[in-house]
Amino acid sequence: MESLVQNILNALQWGSFYALIALGYTLVYxxxxxxxFAHGDVFMVGxxxxxxxxxxxxTTLGLPGWGVLILAIPLTMFFTSLVGVTLERVAYRxxxxxxxxxxxxxxxxxxxGLILExxxxxxxxxxxxxxxxxxxxxxxxIGGVVFTNLKLGVIFTAAAVFVLLNFIVTKTKIxxxxxxxxxxxxxxxxxxxxxxxxxxxxxILGSSMAGLAxxxxxxxxxxxxxxxxxxxxxxxxxxxxxxxxxDIRGAFIGGFxxxxxxxxxxxxxxxxxxxxxxxxxxxxxxxxxxTGLFGVARHTKI
Amino acid sequence: MKRYNVQIILAVALAIxxxxxxxxxxxxxxxxxxxxxxxxxxxxxxxxxxxGYMGEFSCGHAGFMAVGAxxxxxxxxxxxxxxxxxxxxxxxPSLSIWxxxxxxxxxxxxxxxxxxxxxxxxxxTRGDYLAIITIAANYIxxxxxxxxxxxxxxxxxxxxxxxxKAMGKTIDMPWMPIWVFIFTILSxxxxxxxxSSTFGKGVPAINxxxxxxxxxxxxTNKMKMVAFMLSxxxxxxxxxxxxYILGYVNPxxxxxxxxxxxxxxxxxxxxxxxxxxxxxxxxxxxxxxxLRPLQIIKWVVVPFLLILLMQFRPEGIMxxxxxxxFFPRLKRFYAFKD
Numbered sequence: 323m324e325s326l327v328q329n330i331l332n333a334l335q336w337g338s339f340y341a342l343i344a345l346g347y348t349l350v351y352x353x354x355x356x357x358x359f360a361h362g363d364v365f366m367v368g369x370x371x372x373x374x375x376x377x378x379x380x381t382t383l384g385l386p387g388w389g390v391l392i393l394a395i396p397l398t399m400f401f402t403s404l405v406g407v408t409l410e411r412v413a414y415r416x417x418x419x420x421x422x423x424x425x426x427x428x429x430x431x432x433x434x435g436l437i438l439e440x441x442x443x444x445x446x447x448x449x450x451x452x453x454x455x456x457x458x459x460x461x462x463x464i465g466g467v468v469f470t471n472l473k474l475g476v477i478f479t480a481a482a483v484f485v486l487l488n489f490i491v492t493k494t495k496i497x498x499x500x501x502x503x504x505x506x507x508x509x510x511x512x513x514x515x516x517x518x519x520x521x522x523x524x525x526i527l528g529s530s531m532a533g534l535a536x537x538x539x540x541x542x543x544x545x546x547x548x549x550x551x552x553x554x555x556x557x558x559x560x561x562x563x564x565x566x567x568x569d570i571r572g573a574f575i576g577g578f579x580x581x582x583x584x585x586x587x588x589x590x591x592x593x594x595x596x597x598x599x600x601x602x603x604x605x606x607x608x609x610x611x612x613t614g615l616f617g618v619a620r621h622t623k624i
Numbered sequence: 625m626k627r628y629n630v631q632i633i634l635a636v637a638l639a640i641x642x643x644x645x646x647x648x649x650x651x652x653x654x655x656x657x658x659x660x661x662x663x664x665x666x667x668x669x670x671x672x673x674x675x676g677y678m679g680e681f682s683c684g685h686a687g688f689m690a691v692g693a694x695x696x697x698x699x700x701x702x703x704x705x706x707x708x709x710x711x712x713x714x715x716x717p718s719l720s721i722w723x724x725x726x727x728x729x730x731x732x733x734x735x736x737x738x739x740x741x742x743x744x745x746x747x748x749t750r751g752d753y754l755a756i757i758t759i760a761a762n763y764i765x766x767x768x769x770x771x772x773x774x775x776x777x778x779x780x781x782x783x784x785x786x787x788x789k790a791m792g793k794t795i796d797m798p799w800m801p802i803w804v805f806i807f808t809i810l811s812x813x814x815x816x817x818x819x820s821s822t823f824g825k826g827v828p829a830i831n832x833x834x835x836x837x838x839x840x841x842x843x844t845n846k847m848k849m850v851a852f853m854l855s856x857x858x859x860x861x862x863x864x865x866x867x868y869i870l871g872y873v874n875p876x877x878x879x880x881x882x883x884x885x886x887x888x889x890x891x892x893x894x895x896x897x898x899x900x901x902x903x904x905x906x907x908x909x910x911x912x913x914x915l916r917p918l919q920i921i922k923w924v925v926v927p928f929l930l931i932l933l934m935q936f937r938p939e940g941i942m943x944x945x946x947x948x949x950f951f952p953r954l955k956r957f958y959a960f961k962d
């Protein structure tokens with residue numbers, strides 16, 4: 323019983339990362355029907371930005387740990403969204419203006435991810451970076467279930483982000499515009515909606531959440547390396563797809579589902595089976611329900 | 625005479641290649657670059673069948689390559705070499721010349737069966753979702769290999785060099801370049817015949833309009849299955865040759881990065897252009913070798929080049945056209961079919 327509760331807590335934490343990253347995929351896909359394959363690497367860049375920001379604040383300015391954390395959250399989100407927006411401006415927008423085939427944009431995204439990864443490797447070297455500890459980790463033990471304040475913080479943040487984003491997308495005007503673009507890309511500009519601004523806003527939302535995830539991830543697992551974004555990015559993407567890409571609820575449920583599957587697999591099998599089973603689950607879900615759990619099938623018309 | 629021009633040219637090229645390799649006029653390095661060129665040609669043409677002609681977005685080609693590489697390596701080592709795990713050689717090493725092509729083909733067949741992993745979901749799933757299935761298939765293959773300890777797991781598997789040596793001992797010839805050349809030509813030939821056949825016309829038909837194709841009596845499910853299996857099978861052949869050239873395989877060589885490399889070659893050459901794929905595979909191999917001194921920056925330069933390509937010439941070098949469309953005079957030497 324205790325180990326079950328413990329595993330559920332671990333799954334919630336692990337799933338929170340997937341959910342936060344999956345959001346970026348799902349938001350961009352929902353608006354542009356573009357798989358932003360560079361998003362996993364934007365998450366990696368976010369973790370590095372968090373590293374530099376917090377080391378700078380800690381050592382140069384000599385702030386205390388909690389102060390650094392309070393400043394690092396908005397700064398990391400800001401700089402990471404700058405990266406995302408730059409990607410959109412430099413790589414995706416020119417292609418969209420030309421009306422290029424979607425496939426070309428997807429390839430550009432894949433390549434942009436590779437560039438981020440290897441530019442990082444070339445500039446910072448292959449050595450891993452150790453993330454400084456910002457807050458004192460407190461371990462609670464209630465009835466044999468062990469958890470830390472950090473773990474609770476991660477889960478709480480993910481929940482808060484979900485509520486916030488759900489509110490933005492369903493209740494605000496800009497959210498309505500986002501949904502409208504995904505519904506009909508050609509009619510939306512005619513209604514006087516500035517399509518480019520909405521798209522930039524979408525990228526800001528997605529990338530800043532990736533930055534937040536990067537910061538939290540670096541705090542939880544304080545070792546940074548350039549390839550960390552690739553695998554987590556792919557898996558978060560899987561989470562988004564399993565939930566039904568383009569739907570925020572789907573991204574969260576998919577993220578937590580994948581987190582739960584992985585933690586349960588590790589609890590029962592050797593840990594090397596984790597990827598194997600996670601990807602097999604994806605394959606089965608997609609084969610049975612090709613549009614994911616929440617996705618709506620779009621029927622092809624003749 | 626016109627009918628046999630290409631065959632004669634290829635036979636002469638093979639003879640020259642074998643002679644140069646035998647007398648060691650071209651160095652080991654140049655030879656290995658040439659062999660990797662051949663492998664890249666197989667990879668890019670076979671992926672072009674799915675990504676170009678059928679219009680799907682498969683990005684897990686390296687997974688099938690891994691299946692071919694591992695199956696054929698294990699088989700070859702089991703039959704012809706002394707190994708810690710598999711014990712002494714089962715067959716006489718002098719037989720290796722005759723059995724080697726069979727081993728490569730069995731690797732290809734195994735990869736084709738692995739291709740079913742993608743082919744069967746593709747009946748219902750299309751587009752982005754299918755792309756994900758291919759990525760998942762790639763990861764699944766890698767994790768399976770990593771979890772089987774008898775074939776070395778993540779450490780890799782070796783011993784194929786002794787099979788190659790056994791071939792060389794029986795008849796003293798540079799066997800690997802010869803086999804790579806033959807299989808490269810064979811696979812390009814198979815894809816060309818398939819695409820230009822009446823049966824194979826179903827593949828571009830699916831690309832144009834799947835529903836219309838079905839109405840025109842194309843069995844789309846069967847067509848998809850054939851295309852995916854042929855494509856992954858040829859990738860397996862390429863993987864088998866790759867394993868025997870290096871003499872060592874590990875799961876790390878068949879990750880998404882390798883698949884991306886193949887994707888780059890396909891889109892560089894142009895979707896739906898076989899000669900484009902061949903050309904771009906050759907150019908890309910040379911480019912990678914030329915950029916080798918840059919080390920890690922190479923992987924910044926190559927994606928950047930592709931991004932530029934997507935911005936300014938998204939259809940690739942050749943677009944949808946073939947070589948004779950650019951050089952009509954080639955038709956004098958060979959009767960190209962449409």
